[in-house]
Amino acid sequence: MIEFKDAAVVAPDSGVPILEPTTLTLTEDRVSIIGANGSGKSTLARLINGLVLPVSGSVEVDGLDTQKHGAQVRRKVGYLFTDASAQLIMPTAIEDVALSLRRVIKNRRERDDAALAALKEIGLASKADVSVNALSGGQRQLLALAGVLACTPSIVVADEPTTLLDLRWRAHVGALLRSLPLQVIEVTHDLDSAARAERTLVVDLGRVVFDGDPREAVQLYRDLMFGRASQGATA
Numbered sequence: 234m235i236e237f238k239d240a241a242v243v244a245p246d247s248g249v250p251i252l253e254p255t256t257l258t259l260t261e262d263r264v265s266i267i268g269a270n271g272s273g274k275s276t277l278a279r280l281i282n283g284l285v286l287p288v289s290g291s292v293e294v295d296g297l298d299t300q301k302h303g304a305q306v307r308r309k310v311g312y313l314f315t316d317a318s319a320q321l322i323m324p325t326a327i328e329d330v331a332l333s334l335r336r337v338i339k340n341r342r343e344r345d346d347a348a349l350a351a352l353k354e355i356g357l358a359s360k361a362d363v364s365v366n367a368l369s370g371g372q373r374q375l376l377a378l379a380g381v382l383a384c385t386p387s388i389v390v391a392d393e394p395t396t397l398l399d400l401r402w403r404a405h406v407g408a409l410l411r412s413l414p415l416q417v418i419e420v421t422h423d424l425d426s427a428a429r430a431e432r433t434l435v436v437d438l439g440r441v442v443f444d445g446d447p448r449e450a451v452q453l454y455r456d457l458m459f460g461r462a463s464q465g466a467t468a
């Protein structure tokens with residue numbers, strides 16, 4: 234369970250508000266977050282695993298405060314970035330997954346076996362010894378997901394995980410995320426994907442302006458965007 238209690242974020246340098254005080258309890262297995270560029274979606278998502286900390290209020294995951302128990306929270310919450318390259322560090326696929334496991338499995342051989350099993354699970358076993366740089370964008374995203382899942386999180390926060398992928402990979406990674414037997418919070422500009430969630434948050438100008446039925450959320454977001462576009466056209 235993810236609980237925001239009046240959690241607010243400001244820009245560290247300027248003190249400009251990025252996220253207004255936000256109170257939410259997220260228990261659904263599939264939650265999507267949509268909104269315009271720069272509206273505050275990533276900030277909201279990053280609060281969940283403590284990548285961003287609130288300046289006031291709190292965020293708790295299964296009762297653990299992200300401010301006080303960051304390491305424990307990060308073990309529970311896996312984070313998938315838009316650009317997988319941002320989280321792939323090691324030269325080869327198997328080494329990268331093994332790196333993710335270094336705190337969980339101390340024995341080297343057992344760690345390599347677990348890394349290979351994670352690659353198999355996601356359909357990347359044949360790429361185990363391939364350079365991370367030689368993988369396609371879609372394969373890199375799968376590899377990043379393998380690293381996240383190998384650590385057995387109970388929640389995955391995915392920040393626009395399919396934005397850089399072509400249609401085929403988008404469908405593949407999207408289906409895979411939907412099939413995971415854990416809570417998935419997805420920030421997305423893919424409104425079809427957003428509408429498949431159980432609950433959708435619409436973020437606008439640093440505020441959650443809608444929280445509820447995904448189809449209604451998508452409609453409200455379209456109205457917001459097109460309303461704004463037509464205001465801009467007449468201005």
Ligand SMILES: Nc1ncnc2c1ncn2[C@@H]1O[C@H](COP(=O)(O)OP(=O)(O)OP(=O)(O)O)[C@@H](O)[C@H]1O
Pocket residue numbers: 244245246251268269270271272273274275276277
């Ligand atoms: N560390 C920071 N310092 C200053 N401003 C920041 C910081 N982090 C985010 N912002 C600003 O806060 C706003 C919200 O950023 P955020 O990344 O959460 O938006 P977003 O909705 O995820 O955008 P996008 O869809 O483009 O990824 C933006 O205007 C961004 O420039």
